[in-house]
Amino acid sequence: MLLNDLIKDLDIIDIKGSVEINIDDINYDSRKLKENSLFICIKGFSLNGHKFISNAIEKGSVAFLVEEDIYIKGYTFIKVEDTRKAMAKIASNFYNNPTKKLNLIGVTGTNGKTTITHLIKEVLEYNNQKTGLIGTIKNVIGNEEIASSRTTPESVELQGYFREMLDKNINDCAMEVSSHSLELKRVDECEFKFGIFTNLTEEHLDFHTDLDEYRRAKEKLFHKTTRGNIINLDDDGGKKIYESIKNLKTPIITYAIEAEADIMAKDIKIYSSGIEYKLITPKYQMNIKTPIPGRFSVYNSLAVIALCYLMDIPKETIAESLQNTNGVSGRFESIDTEEGFSVIIDYAHTPDALENVLKTAKEFVKGNIITVFGCGGDRDKTKRPLMGKISQQYSDYTIITSDNPRTEIPGDIVKDILIGVDTNSSNYEVILDRKEAIHNAVDKAEDGDVVIIAGKGHENYQIIGKDKIHFDDKEVVKEILGKE
Ligand SMILES: CC(=O)N[C@H]1[C@@H](OP(=O)(O)OP(=O)(O)OC[C@H]2O[C@@H](n3ccc(=O)[nH]c3=O)[C@H](O)[C@@H]2O)O[C@H](CO)[C@@H](O)[C@@H]1O[C@H](C)C(=O)N[C@@H](C)C(=O)N[C@H](CCC(=O)O)C(=O)O
Ligand SMILES: Nc1ncnc2c1ncn2[C@@H]1O[C@H](COP(=O)(O)OP(=O)(O)OP(=O)(O)O)[C@@H](O)[C@H]1O
Ligand SMILES: N[C@H](CCC[C@H](N)C(=O)O)C(=O)O
């Protein structure tokens, strides 16, 4: 593509060199650049991308998008105020603005995004609509599965995935939209048709200064949508977002269990094997059953139903698909133990998620709840004591262990968790080695007990220091039970 076309509609401060040159690829990481490429220089949180220009030249870059005054003869330099913002525009131009044509459904909120996007994909495909998926576990384009390293990719990867979807006749896409991605302009040029809000609770307060700012980041999604916004009215953050968007032209559909909303669940029954409720919508009522347990499952299914309602998906299709789902990997996933106790792997890594999961287990446990959990390093520290308190409050026994310590010392993370724990009680212990912790929990379990292993869900790695080693909670449990 001609560089001149690529930079169309950008706010440019200065151009040095020719823009009548061909650009075959674009990237923001010098390590991934190809011949004839444009290198987008980003001033990051730890490194300055402008420092890698000579590496980029070695790789074959011919043009540079910069924020600093740099010029090297024989190359083209385009200066803008904000390269991250410009990158989103360039990425969309490079792939011929795919989201103009795609039915892009964005899901945001602290918890439930992965679950909801997977369920949306299932329902739409049940309705014979090929659907792409972007999110924490994986990105899916037809038969192709691309591993995710983040919940929401950078704009360059994102726009490339959308283009590939359209080229494969995939016209719908369910996508997780993290607050980081909204704040760091990864989704700036995405034309979302629908936006779904799940809930807002304590998380990522290392990145966002406070809960209000965290909410405002998420709120941006609902100002970008063109066909509909779907809001959880039982959630305080949801109520505030509703107030801020109620005068926009985009239709809003609300859902709730307690508040008055368009889409509601009544007569809710929660079992160890799933949930059942009576669905009430402005046009129809029907019974909904789904094999994912927990009150939070009612909310997740209501969000999916509200979207399908707006998209005019037949109600029978919605009900059948939700009833036949296999659930989502590492989300309240029960491991078949053939013992008298059960083991559940769950991705709860926030106080709210942990509380929900433990409350759900409490509703059906016959014996004790034994919980294994830790907190991620280099992430929000404020959630640590809260999770310690919640685990002790709802479990009969807690084993505090390591999650992904990253560059922090595991024992220091545990110290933060212990601030919320009554350390005079004997209903907890600390075992830093996660495998040993899981082993002890399973050994302790007796008939009727439930072992909850929280925090890592689908993850098949542990990040210790800068190393990513193989580690899979599910595999460890199966090994202990002699199933592998
Ligand atoms: C806080 C955050 O989001 N950081 C992102 C940010 O990193 P950064 O600004 O610190 O980048 P940097 O390391 O300083 O490097 C600056 C620039 O130099 C470039 N570089 C660097 C080295 C080199 O040799 N050559 C080179 O060109 C880098 O590619 C980058 O463009 O920009 C990078 C490149 O665009 C991202 O990869 C990186 O995400 C990191 C991996 C991350 O962990 N992000 C997490 C916190 C995140 O985004 N999480 C959300 C929410 C999770 C959820 O709740 O679901 C998510 O969407 O996943
Ligand atoms: N609607 C919900 N409300 C509260 N907790 C939930 C809800 N849905 C799921 N959870 C809990 O949160 C955990 C994470 O769920 P899920 O992966 O769907 O969320 P997410 O928003 O994608 O998280 P992430 O931001 O890490 O990508 C689940 O394992 C479960 O414990
Ligand atoms: N999307 C979340 C995932 C956290 C998962 C948990 N296992 C951890 O590593 O803290 C994050 O990047 O903060």
Ligand SMILES: [Mg+2]
């Ligand atoms: Mg997710």
